[in-house]
Amino acid sequence: MFDDDTIVALATPTGSSAISVIRISGKKSISTVETIFSSVHYGKKLENQSTHTIHLGYIVDNIDDRSDSSNSSRRNYLDQVLVSIFRSPFSYTGENMIEISCHGSYYIQQNILQLLIRKGIRLARPGEFTFRAFLNKKMDLSQAEAIADLILSDNQASHELSLQQIKGALTSTIKNLRKKLLDFYSLLELELDFSEENVIFAKRSDLFSFLKDLEETLKDLIESFSIGNSIKKGIYVVIIGEPNVGKSTLFNYVIKESRSIISNIEGTTRDSIEGELILNGIHFHFVDTAGIRDPKDTIERMGVRKTMEKIQEAQVLLYVLDSSKNDRKKQKKILKKIQIIHEKNPLKKILVIANKSDLSSFKDFYNLKSKFSYFFEISAKNHHGIKKILYTLSQLFIEKLKEKNIIVTQNRHYEALKQSLKEVLLAHDALTKRVPEDLVSIHIKEALHHLGKITGEITNEEVLKNIFSKFCIGK
Numbered sequence: 001m002f003d004d005d006t007i008v009a010l011a012t013p014t015g016s017s018a019i020s021v022i023r024i025s026g027k028k029s030i031s032t033v034e035t036i037f038s039s040v041h042y043g044k045k046l047e048n049q050s051t052h053t054i055h056l057g058y059i060v061d062n063i064d065d066r067s068d069s070s071n072s073s074r075r076n077y078l079d080q081v082l083v084s085i086f087r088s089p090f091s092y093t094g095e096n097m098i099e100i101s102c103h104g105s106y107y108i109q110q111n112i113l114q115l116l117i118r119k120g121i122r123l124a125r126p127g128e129f130t131f132r133a134f135l136n137k138k139m140d141l142s143q144a145e146a147i148a149d150l151i152l153s154d155n156q157a158s159h160e161l162s163l164q165q166i167k168g169a170l171t172s173t174i175k176n177l178r179k180k181l182l183d184f185y186s187l188l189e190l191e192l193d194f195s196e197e198n199v200i201f202a203k204r205s206d207l208f209s210f211l212k213d214l215e216e217t218l219k220d221l222i223e224s225f226s227i228g229n230s231i232k233k234g235i236y237v238v239i240i241g242e243p244n245v246g247k248s249t250l251f252n253y254v255i256k257e258s259r260s261i262i263s264n265i266e267g268t269t270r271d272s273i274e275g276e277l278i279l280n281g282i283h284f285h286f287v288d289t290a291g292i293r294d295p296k297d298t299i300e301r302m303g304v305r306k307t308m309e310k311i312q313e314a315q316v317l318l319y320v321l322d323s324s325k326n327d328r329k330k331q332k333k334i335l336k337k338i339q340i341i342h343e344k345n346p347l348k349k350i351l352v353i354a355n356k357s358d359l360s361s362f363k364d365f366y367n368l369k370s371k372f373s374y375f376f377e378i379s380a381k382n383h384h385g386i387k388k389i390l391y392t393l394s395q396l397f398i399e400k401l402k403e404k405n406i407i408v409t410q411n412r413h414y415e416a417l418k419q420s421l422k423e424v425l426l427a428h429d430a431l432t433k434r435v436p437e438d439l440v441s442i443h444i445k446e447a448l449h450h451l452g453k454i455t456g457e458i459t460n461e462e463v464l465k466n467i468f469s470k471f472c473i474g475k
């Protein structure tokens, strides 16, 4: 991974398009492109051009004897192109870079690439441009990872999250945390230095509040991962309830397709079916399930088991009930069921949906209403009241997004933060037990180490390989 070859890759997709961009980075970028480029201004040399300039000309095969005009028939004009020059350190990678914008044909793309390879440039490995940017301190590791995410993001919310990380919001938060930890560390060291003289630099209570403050910040970041991660991957909304209450009708309307079979025969939906929806820029996966009742046969039993699995995956549960069919006894039963689900899954939001409002005359049913923070009365069949549910869904997450200044989206960062918090808690504990200061500072050192992994100040080749292999070639 660590060489100084000059590298090339197609930065745009292979195949037909209006234009394609070929990227070259490394010491020999400009001199090599010079040998295959012929400017429209006769005699203009790329080597003499300054950074951030664009030049029109032709990519020409075999022009070593360009001065010999009688031999011009030997020139093989491949394409008319624009060549952009970025000189070190003012480029994406920090090295000398060239971008050739050619016409987007497979033939042209491949021929220019091969021409450059024949001239001694090698094909870039996945993520190698960004890796070099990281090595040349153009960005830290968390920013590089965000670039991979940005390319993959397919909705507004995850796009915003990656952009925020590229701009360095996480970097500066981590830097701040490290600074706090270092301050704390120096306080401890000072106390150690002067321990003989019995001088106290920091009151115990100050040290404790310092640690508490750190813990809070770390916890906040760790907590943000659950929202960050679900926004990145999409939020699972699982529709559950007894058979025949209208789950599939609601599902189909929400995802605007008739994918689920609707019928009044109980137990029709035996497998779970998924559909996608983007609400206010947030990606939701809706899952229609078999419903939960005592299954009548093996296939239905499998369906019910699958429903239970889907509940585990969900961030949100839509519990649908048939409001036209509820007597007091049934209400109690349902209430109990929801409570059990809630106890088992305290972190999941449960939206209770009373369907078939067009039929229900049994208003007594609204006893239930006061018991839930999210209760909706709808008619899935008449499309009545569904907008409100969707609005609430998107608000639930938009609000969370707004609450947090900074949101952690990478598993790697999440793990490092958790390990860091663990060490801070151990330090706290050690301080409480009045163990010698140098034992406290061991934990602080460890906490610093784990934070350093996020930004790449502390890293190993294995981790780097893993991160950059996820990129596409050309990035």
Ligand SMILES: Nc1nc2c(ncn2[C@@H]2O[C@H](COP(=O)(O)OP(=O)(O)O)[C@@H](O)[C@H]2O)c(=O)[nH]1
Pocket (backbone or CB within 6 Å): 242, 243, 244, 245, 246, 247, 248, 249, 250, 261, 262, 263, 264, 267, 268, 269, 291, 355, 356, 357, 358, 359, 378, 379, 380, 381, 382
């Ligand atoms: N009157 C009325 N019938 C509905 C409504 N929603 C669904 N249904 C009917 O209830 C039956 C069961 O619906 P379905 O969506 O298959 O229920 P599921 O078993 O929970 O998936 C079908 O005959 C639907 O047409 C509604 O809002 N009002």
Ligand SMILES: [Mg+2]
Pocket (backbone or CB within 6 Å): 247, 248, 249, 260, 261, 262, 268, 269, 289
């Ligand atoms: Mg169904």
